[in-house]
Amino acid sequence: MLPFQRGCWQRTFMAEEKSILLIVAGGIAAYKSLELVRLLRRQGIAVRAVMTGSAHEFVTPLSLGVLTEDEVYGDMFNLKEEREIGHIQLSREADLIVVCPATANILAKMASGIADDLATTILLATDKPVLAVPAMNVRMWGHAATQRNLKQLRSDGIHVMQPDEGGMACGEFGPGRLPEPLDIAKQICDLLSHPFDTALSSGRAPTTIAAAPLEAQPDFAPPEHRPLYGKHVLITAGPTREAIDPVRYIANRSSGRQGFAIAQAAADAGAEVTLIAGPVHLATPAGVIRIDVESALEMQAAVEAALPADAAIMVAAVADWRAATNAEQKIKKKGDTPAPLQLVENPDILAGLAKHKTRPELLIGFAAETEKIVEHATAKLAKKGCDWIVANDVSGDVMGGTHNAVTLVTAEGHDAWDDAPKDAVARKLIEKIVEKIGDTDER
Numbered sequence: 001m002l003p004f005q006r007g008c009w010q011r012t013f014m015a016e017e018k019s020i021l022l023i024v025a026g027g028i029a030a031y032k033s034l035e036l037v038r039l040l041r042r043q044g045i046a047v048r049a050v051m052t053g054s055a056h057e058f059v060t061p062l063s064l065g066v067l068t069e070d071e072v073y074g075d076m077f078n079l080k081e082e083r084e085i086g087h088i089q090l091s092r093e094a095d096l097i098v099v100c101p102a103t104a105n106i107l108a109k110m111a112s113g114i115a116d117d118l119a120t121t122i123l124l125a126t127d128k129p130v131l132a133v134p135a136m137n138v139r140m141w142g143h144a145a146t147q148r149n150l151k152q153l154r155s156d157g158i159h160v161m162q163p164d165e166g167g168m169a170c171g172e173f174g175p176g177r178l179p180e181p182l183d184i185a186k187q188i189c190d191l192l193s194h195p196f197d198t199a200l201s202s203g204r205a206p207t208t209i210a211a212a213p214l215e216a217q218p219d220f221a222p223p224e225h226r227p228l229y230g231k232h233v234l235i236t237a238g239p240t241r242e243a244i245d246p247v248r249y250i251a252n253r254s255s256g257r258q259g260f261a262i263a264q265a266a267a268d269a270g271a272e273v274t275l276i277a278g279p280v281h282l283a284t285p286a287g288v289i290r291i292d293v294e295s296a297l298e299m300q301a302a303v304e305a306a307l308p309a310d311a312a313i314m315v316a317a318v319a320d321w322r323a324a325t326n327a328e329q330k331i332k333k334k335g336d337t338p339a340p341l342q343l344v345e346n347p348d349i350l351a352g353l354a355k356h357k358t359r360p361e362l363l364i365g366f367a368a369e370t371e372k373i374v375e376h377a378t379a380k381l382a383k384k385g386c387d388w389i390v391a392n393d394v395s396g397d398v399m400g401g402t403h404n405a406v407t408l409v410t411a412e413g414h415d416a417w418d419d420a421p422k423d424a425v426a427r428k429l430i431e432k433i434v435e436k437i438g439d440t441d442e443r
């Protein structure tokens, strides 16, 4: 069972904590709300999230719930929610309400006082300050109706951020892009009169060391002796699960063990670790930030949201294809003819990261091979644009097993390691990473 369930994570904000209620509306920029939550949490701001119905098309309550460490709300008529925490209370507990992304649709509803779901009901019922962060297609932004609504909202006292200008997901160019999450986070801190600490937002561990910074980690050693201290390491692990209908999916046999072992070894070496995990039955390694996802598209969004990183190790066995359509209802048998299953290719997350504007300094891929291991891995290194490939010989019982026999393939050559337990392979790989990007000075 996935860790995110209604009711199981609801938490109480502490009186001294600044908190926001984040309303995520359904736009292509919704995935950036994940990065915004991450940035705000780093600044010590509590975030509770509400999603509109269409936001579910772009982000999952699971990802938001993991990052906010709280239940995610969305259903106006959910009796359980209404009993535990009503819509009035949701806004009462927050110091500021942030609508991000604010689509043309939700701005129009806000401007005319429509309350037809939980998000808009909260917005109509609140007496708290509201910040709207618009994101939409350039023509929608420029439309007289949207501009009229924005004018109305500003005169109603709503804070409205100016969108960025640039290329859009739809291929057009102009104003309407969601501002950078960092700028949104700064604006929120401003409105909350909460100091914004740049060091905390960099994606790296803070340079000042808290009293007991890593006490959750085993083998704790003072940070200055931990060679990856101050580095952010991003790891994907496990399989992905591609839905066909509400009960069926495409998946693979990856257990996630090797990726989880690497996450543990990286945390032990002092790194700040973000582990993006497909559906697996494994405990979260100590001291690691874990984000659970299901599909390749969710994994890709979570990877984007976790950037920047100093090193990325893509261990996940990402499904190469997903079903072209995810049927809303269970597909029924029709006579003797098997149901046709049309597939579309998933994005290559590793190859995308290699071309990303914030490409990690060290980018490592895994390759499952059954023959001509070095030859195939060398070809994959070039094809994917990564720095190293860890090629594992999956001709035996590796997927799901406890041991792994790998060959590290780099531009300089290759090195075959002896078959070893997965945590030993993980430690050896982390040692190599330390040699490349770590702080190995004797202090």
Ligand code: CTP
Pocket (backbone or CB within 6 Å): 236, 296, 314, 315, 316, 317, 318, 319, 320, 346, 347, 348, 349, 350, 351, 364, 365, 366, 367, 368, 369, 380
């Ligand atoms: N990968 C990814 N996104 C995908 C597919 C793979 O990020 N859509 C990453 C994996 O996490 C891994 C590497 O790419 O680091 C594996 O590459 P891939 O060629 O897809 O895997 P193999 O199964 O080894 O490839 P092939 O089937 O072509 O042998």
